[in-house]
Amino acid sequence: DGGITQSPKYLFRKEGQNVTLSCEQNLNHDAMYWYRQDPGQGLRLIYYSQIVNDFQKGDIAEGYSVSREKKESFPLTVTSAQKNPTAFYLCASSQGHSNQPQHFGDGTRLSIL
Amino acid sequence: DAKTTQPNSMESNEEEPVHLPCNHSTISGTDYIHWYRQLPSQGPEYVIHGLTSNVNNRMASLAIAEDRKSSTLILHRATLRDAAVYYCILPEGSNTGKLIFGQGTTLQVKP
Numbered sequence: 001d002g003g004i005t006q007s008p009k010y011l012f013r014k015e016g017q018n019v020t021l022s023c024e025q026n027l028n029h030d031a032m033y034w035y036r037q038d039p040g041q042g043l044r045l046i047y048y049s050q051i052v053n054d055f056q057k058g059d060i061a062e063g064y065s066v067s068r069e070k071k072e073s074f075p076l077t078v079t080s081a082q083k084n085p086t087a088f089y090l091c092a093s094s095q096g097h098s099n100q101p102q103h104f105g106d107g108t109r110l111s112i113l
Numbered sequence: 114d115a116k117t118t119q120p121n122s123m124e125s126n127e128e129e130p131v132h133l134p135c136n137h138s139t140i141s142g143t144d145y146i147h148w149y150r151q152l153p154s155q156g157p158e159y160v161i162h163g164l165t166s167n168v169n170n171r172m173a174s175l176a177i178a179e180d181r182k183s184s185t186l187i188l189h190r191a192t193l194r195d196a197a198v199y200y201c202i203l204p205e206g207s208n209t210g211k212l213i214f215g216q217g218t219t220l221q222v223k224p
Binding site for chain 2: 041
């Protein structure tokens with residue numbers, strides 16, 4: 001089945017450590033997105049990419065980095081500069097047009113040890 | 114900031130219709146209205162979207178006011194599996210596809 005796969009489902013980070021969250025899609029979508037969700041809150045946009053080898057900062061990009069070397073993959077690195085990384089991270093993809101629905105993965109829950 | 118306003122929570126009885134309202138008084142002429150829902154510990158799920166006229170799909174119906182300043186998501190027969198947070202969203206107007214999520218409406222469905 002076509003869809004978005006995020007891994008791992010749960011991730012633990014030590015202080016000062018960088019971690020990378022995986023997001024893969026087989027929907028042949030041009031655009032991909034990373035969101036962060038804190039308890040009881042809506043989603044906030046971290047980074048997005050409308051095409052391979054190009055990406056833009058969202059509303060809360062500080063302490064995060066991304067790459068888009070392949071159309072199907074959009075990994076997110078949570079760096080040690082992100083002082084409050086504990087959250088639920090969601091990846092999405094769409095055909096790219098603002099009126100096309102976004103398809104979301106099941107998320108990665110990141111916690112600090 | 115989110116460009117929509119929704120009630121924080123609503124309740125419904127199983128097998129009854131549910132009408133979830135959304136106000137978007139600053140909507141522009143080219144803004145589509147999108148609805149997503151999110152179950153606990155899962156990613157959001159697309160429900161429906163529309164521009165001017167009412168829209169129907171297998172999940173729900175979307176009724177859009179004539180002045181487009183409000184809309185209503187209609188679940189025709191609520192089931193326990195419809196209990197979720199429902200988000201009404203206007204994608205950012207720069208054609209980037211960015212979705213700006215507000216707090217949404219938490220729908221409780223009682224058996």
